[in-house]
Amino acid sequence: MSEAVEPLPDDVDGEYALKLFAEMLRVRRFEEKCAEMYSAGKIRGFLHLYIGEEAVGSGVMQSVASEDAVVATYREHGHALLRGISMNAVMAEMYGKQEGCSRGRGGSMHLFDKATHFIGGNAIVGGGFPVAVGYALAAKMQNTGAVAWCIFGEGAMAEGEFHESLNLAALWQLPVVFCCENNYYAMGTALDRSESETHLVDKARSYKMDAEVVDGMDVLATEAAARRAAAHARSGNGPYFLEFQTYRFRAHSMFDAERYRSKEEVHEHELQGPLRIFAARLQATGVLDDDKRAVLEAEVASEIDAAVTFAEAGTLEPVSELRRFVYVEDRS
């Protein structure tokens, strides 16, 4: 990249910035390993990678409080890791092992975690909207101060459940932060072929909801926007909508030949990738250098190796357990 790189703003703490970078790097390398393990046949089913979109999850999760809930999609590995689900548990889940965060029953698209209120991993596009609204309703009725973070792609906005849910959240002034990860494609369908109005915040505003557009490739921007949204929702001002403009560097899933976009288009976005850009800025600021980078890479690599080892060593849930967890048997 020839153009001059701007250093970090003065008000940004270098260590904090480095932490954000390390988190993104961790997600990136994890996803790369997942792709590798999918090709190796260790991970099966559908696999949706977050590569290119790391700055969104990393920025958002900084504002997610312990009592908050996260309702995500099938492209949620990054969110799960960033939310604090151990890499071991996530990798083991994709291996279909009992040690996985969903006991191996969910797989890549259905990561769950009770401790962090990570309410899925939902593979029905739009299916998470009402759930997030309901969680926020419970939070409001019980005054827990919790916020529901609803993460979804721009394609989901065409679903009726988006419309019904945003209206409910705004009508009832519920603490939901709607995080649209606008990567401009829904599988092979470009945004302008799925929405008559591509200026997505206008949609949110049509429910009288506060909304802003955010550069989803700049982790400082996503982090700041999420903080504003959280403050808004937590202080009882109702829902907030964030459109994060980002891009998916990899195929939609491992079954996608990417006929709907050119290699050039992808490459151009990669040049503006969240890690690349931020790394350059950290270097320009003197917060990161090659040695530090090498250390970070090594740490991540060893954590990933450990996760793979953990997953490999995991147990296959005995078939005799198949019928468990269809119902909770004891009355609460």
Next chain:
Amino acid sequence: MSEAVEPLPDDVDGEYALKLFAEMLRVRRFEEKCAEMYSAGKIRGFLHLYIGEEAVGSGVMQSVASEDAVVATYREHGHALLRGISMNAVMAEMYGKQEGCSRGRGGSMHLFDKATHFIGGNAIVGGGFPVAVGYALAAKMQNTGAVAWCIFGEGAMAEGEFHESLNLAALWQLPVVFCCENNYYAMGTALDRSESETHLVDKARSYKMDAEVVDGMDVLATEAAARRAAAHARSGNGPYFLEFQTYRFRAHSMFDAERYRSKEEVHEHELQGPLRIFAARLQATGVLDDDKRAVLEAEVASEIDAAVTFAEAGTLEPVSELRRFVYVEDRS
């Protein structure tokens, strides 16, 4: 009403204005008879009256061309009559007679007519949106020049099918005219308790759809707005949204105790009722006088009497026919 009544504008033809009035009167008296016949146990099931909203249907139907389709709701007697379904066939339908426009199988909520492309009478709130969009899609693909007129209440706008359908219509630039009959209540739920944004045209515009607010109590206003909408849709400019602000003078259905609004509120609106207002204007213009009015009333009364006689004399479809029309048996 003490305040001065303004006469008709000069550019409005008196005879035409009188025709509009006569149509509204016809619907009003028909609905009153339906209420009477419901109490008499002749009409059963759910009955939703159009009383108070006649100016919308009367104005709109003036622009509906023979090739156009009308997709309505369960509150569709007026639209059916105004579209040209004979009063005999409509009344017979409510009597559940074979001579009814749906053979007595549909009843009040399910009036249908092939000849006029009256595609129901739909009792699923929001269910008609996609059907209207699809009809318009067929019209566009076949260049028939037909427009799909989608009639619905403001309460239906909260349904996901509204959102999905308006987006499709706008995205594909389909000839649909969305006619919202905003009577401010969905059963007992007032608009501001069902929508975070009560300025309904803003919702339509969030799909990049042309939209206007119309005084639904003024038949000249509704007629003119429908003409603009029809011209827009017919000339290939895509869908159009009309919000008709009107009011329901009677209960939602015959099972409604109307706890959600005051008698005073209803009375105030009645004073501004579409027939009352327009009659006064016609009189002020000298187009209508007591004798003419008496003649009109007499004509309508005799048509209604004839319809009741017709319905009474109608045949009950033999039970042996029950299983007909579940499938079309001959291959097309």
Next chain:
Amino acid sequence: MSTRVPAGIREITYREAAREGLHEALENDERVFLMGEDVGRYGGSYAVSLGFLEEFGPERIRDTPLSESAFVGAGIGAALGGMRPIVEIMTVNFSLLAADQIINTAASYLHMSGGQFNVPLVIRMATGGGLQLGAQHSHSLENLYAHVPGLKVLTPATVEDVRGMLATALADPNPVLIFEHILLYNRKGLLPETPGAVDIDRARVRREGTGVSLITYGGSLWKCMEAAERLEQEGIDAEILDLRSLRPLDDESIMATVAKTRRVVVVDEGWRSGSISAEITARIHEQAFYELDVPVERVCAAEVPIPYAKQLEDAALPQVADIVAAAKKVVSGNG
């Protein structure tokens, strides 16, 4: 009428009983709230929650916009968030708009999350025909949901059950659907002195008999009762089993009555093909094959969208005469 009522026992309508159950639930548990279209200001489409808004306030008697998928899903989310929502869907036909949330989410989350997230949600909906409401308001789609693992499906037919099953459903950590037949709301019944939660694990014999078993649920129970009286006059002593729960089904009670009478009629207002009556028949075939001398008879709704015209609707729905005829057929043994 109340003269006929034994001391301590109250005669009350199904509507009042449903209402008492709701009232009790709202009083006993702060986490419980009622959400749905027109449950508040309107008073409930079948007037079950009339007056509750004034008593419990708009937070707990929550009128919703017309958004079935969102408010059912919001019920799921609220349940996950620690509340005990009761979601009301006006009519089972409308529940199809929320089928995704009910089947893909509510029924799946516990298993999909490896046992972490159960959904203690109760959904009440009106079902059935008989009021000439036509093809979009009159169906009995119970089996659509009874087919789905993860859900429980209850069909209270008596005042005691409609009152008590709600409490039981609320105490259940799983999603529970309660179907209330529209023809029952105005029907009166006797409520025990101290009504309360009722078990939902067992079917109930509503009438002891030895000649033929009428296995049914919901609104059809009373048609069976009437049929039994007619049959008695013809010397046929019918036993009536009220299933009460369609998922799970109480095989034990079903097989017990089958073993007792060896003559079975299943009465189900759902469309015959692919209905719960087929499942019951299949289970009897599988588990009581050697007990039967004649095949099970099914009395179901005709396979047509329920029409408006009275004579057609009557012909489309199971009637007492149909039940009597089916019972005589199995008794006469010419299966």
Next chain:
Amino acid sequence: MSTRVPAGIREITYREAAREGLHEALENDERVFLMGEDVGRYGGSYAVSLGFLEEFGPERIRDTPLSESAFVGAGIGAALGGMRPIVEIMTVNFSLLAADQIINTAASYLHMSGGQFNVPLVIRMATGGGLQLGAQHSHSLENLYAHVPGLKVLTPATVEDVRGMLATALADPNPVLIFEHILLYNRKGLLPETPGAVDIDRARVRREGTGVSLITYGGSLWKCMEAAERLEQEGIDAEILDLRSLRPLDDESIMATVAKTRRVVVVDEGWRSGSISAEITARIHEQAFYELDVPVERVCAAEVPIPYAKQLEDAALPQVADIVAAAKKVVSGNG
């Protein structure tokens, strides 16, 4: 492989056959168009319509937004408007978002309008499990729709059927749902020299036998075929009936094979309770009561949301070994 193929007959995958059927339909009738998520630029989620966009253009190969209810309903409206839409829903689980349009509208309009408005709509959707896609992508909800009067439900299991049933469905004036099992797309089969529309009124005997009848449909057909070979080695000669259509069901063919073998196993990937296998069992019980010496056996999916882990998914779905065991059980007569 093609060496094994008789002259004139082509060996082709199920995907290619589905593709040929679509291609033919689009070529033969201007009114036909394909509409759904990613049918165009992406090439179809299972690559069935790959390349069609370039050939037929975006008007007739219509990519839709994620709006199942609207584009299915738009298919209904377009059908009413004179077109012959083929709507593709990626997976049956997603069809729940359009259940209202399919059941309350498409299935009801003809009857509700007194015979005036039929809906010549074809809806294709992928169904079934076996690819470790988890609980929101792997179900077999065929009976949800097979239960509904006004709909026709087809389950092509062979290359000839998936190719030919589309033409037949398009010629049908009623709404027709076609379920394509995800495990079949890559499976090869033999296509007759001049393939074309096939009847959808009759089930087909895919294997003649006298010892036991395996009644099945869709993806399970091939598991039954494999089971039949294993059974043959154990001296059991299985007959296999491929239902092909779940609504209507071909009672005549079912009873014919029952009468022939008097030993029946129904294999159905749907959840056991309330499944189409229950309806088939009930009909056999009702219509062939005196022909059977042992009760019908059902091999169905376990009643759990289909899990991701391979060993659990395998255990949840009907397997060849389960079919073999069930067949031996009914043959050995200890029903």
